Amino acid sequence: MVRQWKRWESGQMPGDFYRPVIAALFGTVTHAIFPAPARRDGNAEIFAASGMETLEIVSRLNRSDVDNSTLDALRITTDRLCSEYPYMPSEQLLVEGRQWLRRVVELHSKSLTLAQHREVLALSGWLALLVGCVEYDSGDRHAAESTRRAALSLAAESDNAEVTGWAHEMRAWFSLTTGDYRGVIAAAQAGSERASKHSVAVQLAAQEAKAWARIGDRRQTEVALDRGRRLLEGMPHPDNLDHHFVVDSAKFDFYAMDCYRLVGEDRLARTLAEEVLRVGTDFDGTEHSPMRNAEARVTLGVVAAREGDLEQALIHGGRALQGGKHSEGRSCVRLLMM
DSSP: OHHHHHHHHTTOOOOTTHHHHHHHHTTSOHHHHSOOOOOOOHHHHHHHHHOOOHHHHHHHHTSSBOOHHHHHHHHHHHHHHHHTTTTSOHHHHHHHHHHHHHHHHGGGGSBOOHHHHHHHHHHHHHHHHHHHHHHHHTTOHHHHHHHHHHHHHHHHHHTOHHHHHHHHHHHHHHHHHTTOHHHHHHHHHHHHHHOTTSTHHHHHHHHHHHHHHHHTOHHHHHHHHHHHHHHHHTSOOOSOTTOTTOOOHHHHHHHHHHHHHHTTOHHHHHHHHHHHHHHTBOTTSOBSOHHHHHHHHHHHHHHHHHTTOHHHHHHHHHHHTTOSSHHHHHHHHHHHTO
16 A cells, blocks of 8 residues: 555556545545546537537427437437536526426427337436426525426336436435435435436435534434445446536535535545635636535635634635525525534
8 A cells, every 4th residue: 555655646546456445545536536537528529419509409399200319419408408507597597498398398299109208208307307406596496396396207207217316316405405404314315215326326325414414423424425435436437527417526525525514524624625626626717616616615614713713714705605606605605604
């Protein structure tokens, strides 16, 4: 282990066996410290894969039957919308998401094969999940819960375990932000039973850990975090890190940071907060993960306050509240009050 560590310090990559061991020492997973090769530009991949503009997709949807190329274009459009979540203003994303959800739902009246019917149901489920998230961010809780239930129904009809898992994850998030911590645990466990082989199981474990941390149960917090960490280690690194419904090492570090802050592990919380900021900020200072960065600054502010450095606490808190999304500011205020 010492040899591998010195090898790492000299600029060489440690062996495959030792990389996850070193990552575990820092309370994270392999890809957080030893990143995968950079992926291609997401927009270029979408354009190359679909070859269709929005107008062409919509015109194809008006036909009496739908070919597989159109479904491929719809799938890519759905992925694009889910990848716009961190950047696009909520009002705009909500309008676009609802428009595409309406278009996809209308396909049920077309002449579809059984496989196409299931695909349309699954795409409707993904778009409903996205719309529900944005509705909740916008403060419309009743609409968000109704949309979440619609997504859960679509997932059941299409037998899509992944959409089912994310629908339960949304319920866990809703419960977390309203202080229903036992509800978080129940939703996380229900989702894990249905989607144990998908990456959403990692986020469900993280949400459960956040609930246990707020309850004050340090042991159960560690158990849930360790379960999520082990699940993530066994999964491939996602191609599209911008997609709202994928889980990567940076997102898991973000959740672990929150848990460690709440249980009073200030050193680990600070380390993970600094890593979240590093990963979420480009070399030129542009922030491509504004919501995560805001909560990382909240964490740094809380740790500074605990250490008696009120000036730094105010600086970090002020910067956290300067986020671009309306939901981000509300989230930070909630965290600062905890």
